[in-house]
Amino acid sequence: MSSKSLLLVGSGPGIGLSVAKLFASKGFTRIALLSRDLARLEQEAQAVASSSATKVEVKVWSVDVTAKEPYIKTLKEVGAWINEKLDLVVFNSARVHGANFFQVDEDEFVKDFETTTLALHNTFQYTLPYLQNHAVAHPSFFVTSSRIAETPMPEVFTLSVVKAAQRSLVLSMQQVFGKDVHIALVYVNARVGREDGKGLIAPEKIAGEFWNLYEDGKGEWRGDVDVQ
Template identity: 45%
Template sequence: MAPTLLMIGSGPGIGLSTASLFASKKFSKVALISRNKERLVTDREAVLAAAKNTDVKTWVADVVDSEKYKNVLKEVEEWSGEGVDCVIFNAARVEPSTLLEFPEEEIVKDFMTTNIALYTTAQWALPLLSKMKEEQKPSFLVTSSLLWKQPVPFVFSLSLVKASQRNLVETMKMTFPDIHIALLNVGGVVSPEDTYLNPPAIAEKFWELYAQEKSAWTFDLEILGAQ
């Protein structure tokens, strides 16, 4: 059975490019989750264009609405049949934030998206992935950045929650050593015009991370802009 991908945080950048690439690499099913219903329609068409024989299904969900999001994850599980082989958590809230001026409730919103929603996803996904055989390449991959070690003052809130997210992902890795749990650290602003940090290039790095054999699993893979 060809594998199934779940992309959490589909969209015109990293999410769509990565889902399309995985579909072209013979993933038989691709599940897309996003808050934007209209965009999901075009995302699905783009993934199908990359691999016409792939079964692509979409779900509209706000990942911070935990109860509704949990119901969506159950639906994905039922639809997948054989189980989801690779989960990519690409959800994020990127807003300018100024230290001492950014409202506390906005920091909480960032934490809910980047950490609580990831935790909710892990509660569902990790027990399922742990039942898979090694040859099925069970994987839980997370889009990250370098903000966890190089905070940027004008996005201090995002820097804060990315450091926390890394801690959570590393804890997941230590707890479930037979699942490939890893971070793809995107070292800059993503742009279609950037030579290195364009969505298709980042998608290739996600595939490189997924394709690693267990003996060569890495926790981090970085993609950097021009130095």
């Protein structure tokens, strides 16, 4: 079985960890996890490595995706570790917080944009060559999103605004690069959790939709999927 590699930007105990564990169990043998919290990343790396019956190499990088130079340096380090051969990028980076229309801290607004949109642009720019560097059936770049990009929620209006910008960027990426790389949005349309009867979406269900999307055959690549 050939080696497959995953770069997960914005690892965390919900969607990120579930995606990494599922893809490890499905045969991905080299997984890079990026987030700011090194202690949590190290715990998640152990969980991912133990989720597969076969050996999985998991390496973590603690980095702020909005700090451009350190982030690009990290992406280059990931590229060296995977021998510049990448099968899948999952971009799961976001900031979620309430925001009053006229009292919002403008610096926080900018930080939201940097986290979801500028960091996505940098990620795609520096990983596209890795996705194109070897012949694979499913060179893929998936972005966690929400329908608030189209139907905004005023209580999280800054997130709604930057998710709209992020969606526009992804659609542009699809138009230019979509014939060679499977670029798609995964719309998560409820809060993530496991409490029955609370209208929550289990992270494992979301991870399953990422896998289903990854399995699309070329010529049948979907540009988005909704998780309800």
